[in-house]
Amino acid sequence: MEDLNTKAIETLEFQQIKNQLQHYLVSAAGKRELAELTPVNDRATIQQMLDETTDGADILRLEGGIPLPQLKNIEPQMKRLKVQANLNGTELAQITAVLQASMAIKNFFARMAEKKVQLRTIPDVVDQLTTIPTITKRLVQSIDPDGHVNDEASSHLHGVRQLIVKTENEIHQQMQHFTHGRNAKYLSDPIVTVRNNRYVIPVQVQYRNRFGGVVHDQSASGQTLYIEPASVVDYNNRLRQAQVEEHQAVLEVLAELSSLITPYRMDIAANAKILGHLDFINAKARLAKQMKASLPILSDKNQVILRKAKHPLIPANKVVANDIKLGGKQSAIIITGPNTGGKTITLKTLGLLQLMAQAGLFITAQEGSQVAVFDDIFTDIGDEQSLEQNLSTFSGHMDNVKAILGQITSHSLVLLDELGAGTDPKEGAALAMAILDYIGTKGSDVVITTHYPELKVYGYDRTDTINASMEFDQETLQPTYHLLLGIPGQSNGIEIAHRLGLNSAIISEARSLVSDDSQDLNKMIGDLVEERKQAREENERLQKLVRENQQTKAELEQKLGRFNEQRDHLLDQARSQANHQVSQAKRKANQIIHHLRQMEVKQGQIKENELIDAQGALNALHQDNPRLKNNSVLRRAKQKHDFHVGDPVLVKSYGQQGELLSQRGHHKWEVQIGILRMEIDENDLEKISKSAIRQSKAEKEQKERRHTGAVHTTQTRRTSARLDLRGHRYEQAMSELSDFIDHALLNNLGTVTIIHGKGTGALRKGTQEYLRSNPRVKSFSYAAPNAGGDGATIVNL
Template sequence: MNNKILEILEFDRIKGQLAQYLVSAAGHRELMQLIPQTDYEAVKALLTETTDGADILRLENGIPIPQLADIKPQLKRLKIKANLNGTELAQITKVLQTSMSVKNFFDQMREKKIKLRVLTTQVDRLVTIPSITQRLVRSVDPDGRINDEASAKLHGIRQLITRTEAEIHQQMEKYTHGKNAKYLSDPIITMRNDRYVIPVIARYRNKFGGVVHDQSASGQTLYIEPAAVVETNNRLRQAQIEERQEMQRVLIELSQMIAPYRHDIGQNETILGHLDFINAKAHWAHDTKATLPLLSKENHVLLRKARHPLIDSQRVVTNDIKIGKDYQAIIITGPNTGGKTITLKTLGIIQLMGQSGLFIPAEEGSTIGIFDNVFADIGDEQSLEQNLSTFSGHMDGVKAILEQITSRSLVLLDELGAGTDPKEGAALAMAILDHIGSKGTMVVITTHYPELKVYGYDRAKTINASMEFDQETLKPTYKLLLGIPGRSNGLEIAQRLGIDSQIIDEAWTFVSDDSQNLNNMIGDLVEQRKKAREESEKLTKLVAENEKAQRNLDEKLTRFNEQRDKLYEQARSKANHQVSIAKKKADRIIHHLRQLEVQQGGNVKENELIDAQGQLNALHRDNPRLQHNSVLQRAKQKHDLHKGDAVLVKSYGQYGELLSKRGNHKWEVQIGILKMEVDENNLEKVAKKDLPREKNVNRRHAVRTTQTRKTSARLDLRGHRYEQAMSELSNFIDHALLNNLSTVTIIHGKGTGALRKGTQQYLQSNPRVKSFSYASPNAGGDGATIVNL
């Protein structure tokens, strides 16, 4: 693809929009190299990747890739056996960590049965090195600081430093808080030359002895290391030197450890950058409402409601653009400011975007071609340096285009033949179009020449087009009208702008009758086309609304039938239950009567007792007219839900109030201080008078908890991934609260400390947690946390 077309159509601005979504240096490198492809299979593969990215964005909110620095310089240094510093190792560690997390992310998608087209294969190429990654994470902080756990010796040295510093502070506090404090200009402990010192008033320097390390600008204060702490400071200094030496040894060891894996790490960075780039394409497509284009091997282009991606979406006018199947040349005529040039650029930039693997700013079902090149001559090519006029500049550009076109090229020419005598310019334009047509090349041009309107009507595979103007206001609507040549509105516009009517009348006498008739005919066609389009749009909108209403009705009917059957069964079960209770009572009465008969010799006959019991048993049967039963009516009323209704959440045994509807069948419910989303099948409407009340000034309902399931007071998170562990912890605390557990135990183990840190962060953020602390040494120590709710 020639570079000039990328310049003319401002392809770099599209890349600039994409850059805002990138988070990795490798992704930015890939974006810089992005150019349109000319091979069908290559374009198809790029669009398939973008489709995978769009699916992941829709289903999983995108691929989880953090900010990643450029590690190519570090890998080059490892190649020559150089040692990396902490920051450089931290950047490589992040790449290795991200490789593992991305692999886990795609494994989870496989478990969820989410099928992708091509990205899974690329992710499988990521190389994970768990043992080395864990060692790096344990040794180096994300900011490049070497951790205490990097080596046992470093851990011991830093403990010694901490103890020594505490000893120094303890010694020097005797000077800052004792009777000697009056000799200090300020009772503080500070540092000079990496030694702990105190600020002494100059005239009292002999009170302390020791070493003077600095003095104030005025000379009134001396920074003295007292003699009593010199030895302790020396020990601290020695420990600090040993710390630096051990840190340097650790950096050398870590650099040598990852050096053999530099190729795998470099490949991981490239793959992550590619995934980041796909992520960016998907996010850009979502935010701009771009869609996946269909591909035509025959270069049949059909853009539905296409819009220019660099124009504000609130202002841009969409157009249908079609070329390739029925005609290979479009001649757009009409006055300036109507949108002809933007239409050319819209077609061109959408082709470049599609052939670069980007979704396009058009409606779904749009089709693009795969052109071997897109050429354009748009704008003023006048050059003072080259002594070229506007006409000469354009002709120079057209000449270069004509030398390169093939049957699979697309040519965009703005104001073809302009800048010279109109008759000659029109003749030249027609000859150029004939030459382009003989090559089988697709071409779209704009022009003011009326002769080209007739040319467009006479030539095969050529169609006229124009940009619509409102006939009343003479203002452009920026709508492309295929099949209708543009009408010249010059005299009408001049008259509307206030040019003297005598001048306008005289101008009309110079216009031939044929031209006037042609303009009138075009004006009539434009008006009819506009009315037809408005009517079509109105009907399309009406059909869409009716289809949507029909779908909603069908869905509600299905839901109604399901709910009706369910209520019917519930009512039948409840009615049968009542009958069963009545039958048992009757059996007891009959049994009692039989005992009376036996004991007292009454005159109750056995056959009468049997007949009465049989009649009661006959009440327990299915009744086809049960839908009129009062039990069923009450059941229906319990599920007629509205905002503000009091309800029973059946699964929790809790009473609450409906706040708002969420989706088709879910409600947001307030239960005490808790808000939750509940399916309406789990709700039962109750009278507000039935709600439990608590006498207090706020008149709030008390929340009484019913145990919904057996809940253990212990949660074991060991062996779980971090995200899964945090989710289980949240659910566990919720169930513990609902089951009135006052104290629970969280077992997170010791390990790397990630689960322990995450557990404590969650407990700190939960307002229902009263307090928490590590378990006793014989109950797990810092491998378990006791939580008071």
């Protein structure tokens, strides 16, 4: 693996990309790795670096990036530990930050692994981190992030600092006798200050003898003396002694912590380097997001296929995207056309994006763009607008080209700006063609810019060479900065001069001096450019439409998937709810039927009002499906709820007809039912027609005739004295139990057996609850142990 030549890196301004990366780094090790960053030519190394950047981009998208704090350079500390030196608090705090970050990063990626986030290479890097939990905890407990040694660092230090606080309080109490009360008038200021690490008071010079003690300092004017009163001298002595002990205790703590981490200095240094590498990956991901860059694909055929490539250093609101294709059968591109059209920027865009890719960075091109792996990139690009250009420019360019031609290989990329410029046009064009032929024999890929029209024919005649130009608007003759592959540049000098108002006679003579072939060629190129522009605009419109359709399709598919999931979920819920409601309704219906049979047995006949109540109870079991409310077929049913005073209605819960008397509130009506007046919710009412009323009366009269005698029942099936409910669902089992008991009674069976099994006990509990609620059940108990025990119940009717 070799680095690429520095001249191309400098000319293509790769350093400015590195400067942008610098803003996203938070660690000294990461900044050091950035400083060493340079494009390489080893495919495996490039792929690994791109994989790391891809991991960083995924983490940035999913988790907001790798959570790294500011980390200082700890290499000097590691060298000092190597010679058994003791570190100060600041140095230990910086090492503590590295150890804490190592543990935090380990935990962060462990959580990502739990979330099943698939990464490519970073987990292997994180696995190399060494965590030292015990020592890290000790350091965190002992050292603040600013390097201050905490009281908890040692019991000795804690005791000494408590003594210092106590002594200082005693000194301040003593000093209050001087700063407050009658003695305060002898002070320049009623304050307590410090001189020579001892507490003193500012005394006016003429009253120095009133306090005694020691004079430590004097004001600039000489009018104030800073005196340590005699009464606090002993306290200050004790304080100073305690401060000396504190300093010694701090040194002991620092020495202990330094010796504690010395055996791990290699691991700590390696951690700092790994964290710096992760910081560097994080920065590459953040830069890619800021640039809206994408992952380049390393071409298997070593071709460059850039889609909508943009120069990364030009502001987004000014840069123009271009498609660039180089390599394979198209190993040379000749870009012709006038100045200021964007030829040089196109060269730099190709070269800089290739350098970025070979440095493991994302590129400012559309996803799916491919890059080659060149063993080196050579450039001869000069600033055409530089005021320093002079007659020696040609010689300088030729020296540079000579050096390039001596180094190129079949895997090199050559970028030459204004090849052959600075000399006689005929000789310059001939020289340019000869240089291109030589580069072709070496097999290098090459892109050049030129003004020479002879090279347009050269590009047309060579099978591995393609002409290109920068697009100009045919109406305004202003550059659009779009690269047109396959179309040579058009000469617009005479036309531009004409539009600038040059004398028409001069313009006519100039056109007459230009050969007809040149004019026809320019016209042909102009037509091609216009057609190409229209085709490009149409293609962009169609691509935009395709992207919109694809996005719409993806959204619809996503919504359809959610709809199907929600539909299936709602259907499952509906089935479950319907089964539950059917089971409850069936159970209630069975209870009503059972009640009717009891009345039949006891009374011999059933009264009309009892039938009405039973019918109402059965009607109340009906529940409308709310999903049918919006059904277009049933919209006519809404008319049945358009209520007005005097309307005949059916009270659904009672199965009775009535008449609306008045509205009570928003959703309630007063209804006349026979001799009764009742307040009914309008959801329980249904408007009926007069024909329905007549039909109902006829049915009622027929019912009364049918029930004038006693109600008779007949045996409908042969009933067994044994019912097995095992393996049945709860609702089904309860329904079968009710039917079984009814038929047992109709067949005059005195004793029956219900086999419900043991299992979870749900069937057994439900069976016994039903038996308790049925008044026709005389008694029940579990079967004998040899007949099923508590898995069966014997029922006496």
